[in-house]
Amino acid sequence: MPEGDTVYRAAAHLHEALAGSVVTRAELRVPRYSAAARSLVGCKITSVTPRGKHLLTNFDDGRVLHTHLGMDGSWRIARSGQRPRVAHHLIRAALETNRTIALGLELSVVELLTSDEATARLGHLGPDLLGPDWDPSAALARIQQKPSREIAAALLDQRNLAGLGNEYVTELCFLRGLDPHTPVGEVRDIPRLIELAHRLITVNRDRVERTTTGNLRRGQRSWVFSRDGQPCRRCGSTILRETHASGSETSSDPNATTRISYRCPHCQPQSGNT
Known part of the structure; x- marks a missing residue:
């Protein structure tokens, strides 16, 4: 069951796999953001950070991919060109670089936001038990x-x-x-x-x-x-x-x-x- 520790590890693995690389393909299977996903191609992923149960993938143009695992969600990582064997209909987000592909499966939330929008979206959260703001x-x-x-x-x-x-x-x-x-x-x-x-x-x-x-x-x-x-x-x-x-x-x-x-x-x- 995904809780804060699960999200913390997912962020660490995604950061190691994606940070510093340029997006070569992006797909967000959410009607509101499906077209905007294509504009991520050419952007550099600067970091992937956790916030409570939320995952934030940050790009060098100031945008943020906000995802939430919900009850059953997960991220799978593989070498670019070697897509993990997962059911196609489970994929809600895909980010590919020249070395890595990351697939978000059964995610309950997928949003492409500006940094200000992401800050406002998560502004209600209390101090993060695993974050630098823990108080x-x-x-x-x-x-x-x-x-x-x-x-x-x-x-x-x-x-x-x-x-x-x-x-x-x-x-x-x-x-x-x-x-x-x-x-x-x-x-x-x-x-x-x-x-x-x-x-x-x-x-x-x-x-x-x-x-x-x-x-x-x-x-x-x-x-x-x-x-x-x-x-x-x-x-x-x-x-x-x-x-x-x-x-x-x-x-x-x-x-x-x-x-x-x-x-x-x-x-x-x-x-x-x-």
Whole structure:
């Protein structure tokens, strides 16, 4: 599941493969930008950078290709002329240089923007857990603005801190003994929770096998995430599958959208708010 660490690695690989090279072919399979993509030919790619869960491919003419992996997206890289074996209909973006081809597959967002437009587009994001702007105090202040909000939703809200997805949030709640529905105002030591989030995503940013347990063996990498019906690794209780607010809820309905949640009923006692 793509979260901030996945995007961080994708940006690093794309930067290594593309930065400093001139575009020889470009294709964006989005009606609004399909024609403009051709004008990228001849432009130099200056950098590829992550911002939370967003990828920014920067060109020397000031434009930025903004992409988002969504739930299933990825980038594939190969030598120029050796197109990766992928289903043609999955390709939403393609950038080719004289040495490399990069294909964006099943991307949820593909936009070709000016640098000012890109800045405005991502201006709502909170401090990036894996970025140079990381500021735990700013993240804390944003989270505490809504004390009645569920802690899981507050951590998932990219306006508070950028980079966490549902897997990290579910695991963080377990590690801190929290029911994901616990109101922010009832969570003790939120700074420690934020520090743990930063530490977990940082140690995972350079490896494909994400783990929150410290064990890299298949089936041993998570405490509760996707382990409903299985015994808790700490106490043996059966892990429950529930839902919690998604972090992108509307002001009129805080539970308009939900995400799957996993909880140990013993290690994470049910909040009185549920």
